[in-house]
Amino acid sequence: MGIKERKDRQKTEMREAILSAALKLFSGDGFDNVTMRRIAENIEYSVGTIYLYFKDRNEIFFELHKLGFEEFYKRQLAIQDVKDPLKRLTEHGLVYIQFAIDYPLYYDLMFISRIPGKTIKSQHDWKSGHRTYDLLKLNISQAKGAGYFKNVDIEVAAFSLWSFVHGIASLYVRDRMMIVPPEAVKPLVTGALKFIERAY
Amino acid sequence: MGIKERKDRQKTEMREAILSAALKLFSGDGFDNVTMRRIAENIEYSVGTIYLYFKDRNEIFFELHKLGFEEFYKRQLAIQDVKDPLKRLTEHGLVYIQFAIDYPLYYDLMFISRIPGKTIKSQHDWKSGHRTYDLLKLNISQAKGAGYFKNVDIEVAAFSLWSFVHGIASLYVRDRMMIVPPEAVKPLVTGALKFIERAY
DNA sequence: ATCAATATATGAACGTTGTTCATTTTTTAA
């Protein structure tokens, strides 16, 4: 009775085709470029068909945002072998910002855009977010064990560091850095990561 | 020959009427609520008329964003009389975040949204932004004079502090704080402002 | 192989949106 299995497979294949078409349009020219009609055209199906696989346009973006979190988490895991807790935390920040630079549209979807925010009503859906946040808290508590963050609550430290790198990333992603000349951006960012170390 | 004057006056009156209608709709239900047709209905003119006073919808948002910056700057000036440089800087951050809480839609327009970002091509249009940034740098250099920020470049410090408060503000404005329980937000923010002081 | 039932796909239609522009109305100066 492998027919049910095949149907399930075809269903996920279709969902993946839709998502990858959406991502292609997304990366091509940003948000507004991802229209239902263009997705349909891309996968060579009619518009209505998409609605058999996704509730609406938001659900597509929500699914993309989850894919983004996967890559995000992978990158953060990759630097967990850095021995020195201080270096690891700074690396953590660097990886965070680099992700925003490499995948500005993913970052947008994950941390800025309102589109998926509506779908994320319950904390439950933010699972992907919690996982990386826990990793940050772990690294902070280990740094604490090594003598850093004296008299600082871990929750406060985690929130502070997150806000810091998110601030940098979102200023970059949303083009609010023209206040500084373009060639100054990189040294400014590395300088900022050195600066925040003073608070550790 | 006061007729030219009257015409000019009427032109700015019309522009103001349009802007205030837009602001009303904006504050009412956010972004998507500000449609050209609704603005027109509100000022009791036809849609086409708006285009005689504004190039397009973006120009309306751009003008609103400038209004936001005025209130923003006013608030920041108001705390310049705080004597202690350290206290003044922290107050600066607090005022920044409080603005985002009080006028989330203005904040959005000014620092997050892409709508006015397109209109801001040249640095020239960001004048309102530069003014407040200069104020921050002034406060930092004065704190430097009082012994803080040793071995820290002012540009780096300014960028760091801005990123920090912007991170907090934009996480708040764009609803990315459900990772912490609602009642924990306030102590977290004040805690974060205490934390960043450690880097001064 | 046939056929009714079920699942899948279609695309015209609906109500929006921002923007344009030929037309009409109002205001101006002679």
Added chain:
DNA sequence: TTAAAAAATGAACAACGTTCATATATTGAT
């Protein structure tokens, strides 16, 4: 009073997300 200039109109256009009656394809039973 009237011709010219300025201001206002709103139907029309293309594009959008979404829905749904209709059509096609696939299924399992006869």
